[in-house]
Amino acid sequence: MTVPKVLIADKMSPKAAEIFRQRGVEVDEKPGLSKDELIAIIADYDGLAVRSATKPDADIMAAAEKLKVIGRAGIGVDNVDIPAASARGIVVMNTPFGNSITTAEHAIALLFALARQLPEADASTQAGKWEKSRFMGVEVTGKTLGLIGAGNIGSIVASRALGLRMKVAAFDPFLTEERARDLGIEKVDLDTLLKRADFITLHTPLTDQTRNILSRENLEKTKKGVRIVNCARGGLIDEAALKDLLDSGHVAGAALDVFTQEPAKESPLFGTPGFVATPHLGASTTEAQVNVAIQVAEQMADYLLTGAVTNALNTPSVSAEEAPKLKPYMALAEKLGLLAGQLVEEGVTRVTVEAEGALAELGLKPVTSAVLAGLMKPVSDSVNMVNAPVIARDRGIDIAEVRHEKEGDYHTLLRVTVETGAGTRSVAGTLFGDNNPRLVELFGIGMEADLSGTMLYVENEDKPGFIGAVGSTLGKAGVNIGTFNLGRRGNGGEAVMLVSVDENISEPLLWEICRLDGVRDVKALRF
Ligand SMILES: NC(=O)c1ccc[n+]([C@@H]2O[C@H](COP(=O)([O-])OP(=O)(O)OC[C@H]3O[C@@H](n4cnc5c(N)ncnc54)[C@H](O)[C@@H]3O)[C@@H](O)[C@H]2O)c1
Numbered sequence: 001m002t003v004p005k006v007l008i009a010d011k012m013s014p015k016a017a018e019i020f021r022q023r024g025v026e027v028d029e030k031p032g033l034s035k036d037e038l039i040a041i042i043a044d045y046d047g048l049a050v051r052s053a054t055k056p057d058a059d060i061m062a063a064a065e066k067l068k069v070i071g072r073a074g075i076g077v078d079n080v081d082i083p084a085a086s087a088r089g090i091v092v093m094n095t096p097f098g099n100s101i102t103t104a105e106h107a108i109a110l111l112f113a114l115a116r117q118l119p120e121a122d123a124s125t126q127a128g129k130w131e132k133s134r135f136m137g138v139e140v141t142g143k144t145l146g147l148i149g150a151g152n153i154g155s156i157v158a159s160r161a162l163g164l165r166m167k168v169a170a171f172d173p174f175l176t177e178e179r180a181r182d183l184g185i186e187k188v189d190l191d192t193l194l195k196r197a198d199f200i201t202l203h204t205p206l207t208d209q210t211r212n213i214l215s216r217e218n219l220e221k222t223k224k225g226v227r228i229v230n231c232a233r234g235g236l237i238d239e240a241a242l243k244d245l246l247d248s249g250h251v252a253g254a255a256l257d258v259f260t261q262e263p264a265k266e267s268p269l270f271g272t273p274g275f276v277a278t279p280h281l282g283a284s285t286t287e288a289q290v291n292v293a294i295q296v297a298e299q300m301a302d303y304l305l306t307g308a309v310t311n312a313l314n315t316p317s318v319s320a321e322e323a324p325k326l327k328p329y330m331a332l333a334e335k336l337g338l339l340a341g342q343l344v345e346e347g348v349t350r351v352t353v354e355a356e357g358a359l360a361e362l363g364l365k366p367v368t369s370a371v372l373a374g375l376m377k378p379v380s381d382s383v384n385m386v387n388a389p390v391i392a393r394d395r396g397i398d399i400a401e402v403r404h405e406k407e408g409d410y411h412t413l414l415r416v417t418v419e420t421g422a423g424t425r426s427v428a429g430t431l432f433g434d435n436n437p438r439l440v441e442l443f444g445i446g447m448e449a450d451l452s453g454t455m456l457y458v459e460n461e462d463k464p465g466f467i468g469a470v471g472s473t474l475g476k477a478g479v480n481i482g483t484f485n486l487g488r489r490g491n492g493g494e495a496v497m498l499v500s501v502d503e504n505i506s507e508p509l510l511w512e513i514c515r516l517d518g519v520r521d522v523k524a525l526r527f
């Protein structure tokens with residue numbers, strides 16, 4: 001096995017490089033590369049670790065021939081083109097909890113900075129002005145904090161605000177009444193929040209639904225004298241409207257850690273009374289940076305070395321404990337998918353993945369991804385486990401997963417059923433000795449086969465002399481037989497054979513077999 005190689009492309013705690021080396025992953029640290037410089041070297045790397053400065057886009061990924069994983073040491077992945085990564089089979093992971101406390105603390109720090117005008121008071125005092133009467137503040141105790149987004153960071157902010165004896169009203173469409181009760185906060189709609197809040201803090205990702213959530217219209221609906229904090233993402237607030245409302249005195253204060261354009265080297269907001277700015281410092285504490293560096297390096301090393309997937313945004317998670325157990329099933333799943341994909345002739349409309357026995361106790365999502373990757377391999381060169389579910393969905397293929405806790409004839413079984421306009425066909429396999437994938441059922445006919453190399457598939461009427469005829473046709477063509485695997489639905493009924501051969505099967509040879517008496521279908525398969 002070759003040693004995987006990772007590039008750390010942004011400034012990161014040295015802990016990340018230390019962990020990669022300890023885990024046996026080669027690592028280069030090159031923060032501050034331009035896009036062109038990154039494109040020039042990225043082909044060498046299996047992993048790319050970034051914060052927010054590097055923006056892995058489709059151009060960078062097109063040059064990244066070996067890249068398997070992009071790790072974001074942080075939460076927001078808006079700097080990574082996830083669809084482009086998925087299309088190339090690159091796993092994108094983040095570290096969703098490593099900097100949450102730190103960012104929540106920054107939001108609280110900004111809340112106090114606004115309540116007591118700390119930056120302006122500091123500048124004035126250090127300028128020798130001693131303007132005691134200019135800086136009249138407000139207490140936060142008893143005030144209402146309007147929380148937009150009550151996920152990881154929002155709920156930490158809520159708990160800190162409750163500790164400060166604030167009341168917390170949250171707008172988050174995914175917040176349940178039960179969770180709100182557990183957090184000790186009130187779930188409200190956005191208009192109620194805007195009307196009631198003395199302070200507003202934003203903790204949502206930037207999406208089509210949240211972009212401009214504090215639009216001019218919504219800012220105008222806020223309570224006069226409101227103070228606003230944004231430690232989440234630029235783009236959530238209309239910055240021009242915020243400037244106007246600060247100027248008019250409707251908004252008493254606003255603190256932004258994040259901006260629509262970053263780095264924000266200039267802004268109409270700069271210098272506005274009541275405005276406080278920090279340069280995207282939400283996650284910038286020693287503790288948080290060590291946390292995210294350790295997490296991203298561990299997760300990327302796990303994936304590159306063992307296949308374990310944690311906190312991926314474009315592929316299902318596989319724990320380090322499950323990864324070795326799932327590995328042989330993934331091989332079985334891909335082979336069964338590949339078999340089904342080569343045997344169906346019409347567009348697939350539905351795929352059902354059924355697990356029986358031991359497999360039913362494991363996570364099925366990665367197994368389904370492997371089935372789909374195998375299924376679509378005959379029609380796509382670039383399909384893999386990461387992009388297969390996306391491609392399948394884009395093609396309108398309906399996917400179902402079924403678990404049967406009860407063991408059947410085998411201690412573990414994977415069945416793949418494929419529906420097309422021409423009907424439904426299913427194949428099933430098991431693991432021999434816990435490790436060796438074997439086909440055990442083909443279109444409902446019991447048959448054992450090791451799916452590997454080149455194989456001849458023949459569907460025929462069960463009649464005497466047929467097997468000999470196939471054998472001698474292959475022999476005459478100089479094709480050596482490895483194994484002969486047979487199955488039939490009953491004496492004289494439908495029969496199938498899978499013959500592994502040492503040479504390629506030419507088109508004329510296929511035609512010759514096709515012309516044998518009783519043949520219904522013939523195919524050359526590759527595994
Ligand atoms: N300033 C920084 O340095 C910094 C640091 C860390 C995280 N962040 C940003 O903070 C944000 C929140 O992080 P998190 O870890 O709490 O994320 P999270 O996913 O745990 O929480 C986000 C919450 O937003 C809610 N949400 C989604 N759409 C919404 C909508 N239309 N209206 C209201 N709520 C909506 C979700 O339901 C979820 O509860 C992310 O954008 C992240 O990038 C910034």
Ligand SMILES: O=C(O)CC[C@@H](O)C(=O)O
Pocket residue numbers: 051052073074075076077099280282283284
């Ligand atoms: O890396 C950083 O400094 C910012 C991280 C932050 O924006 C995040 O989304 O985690």
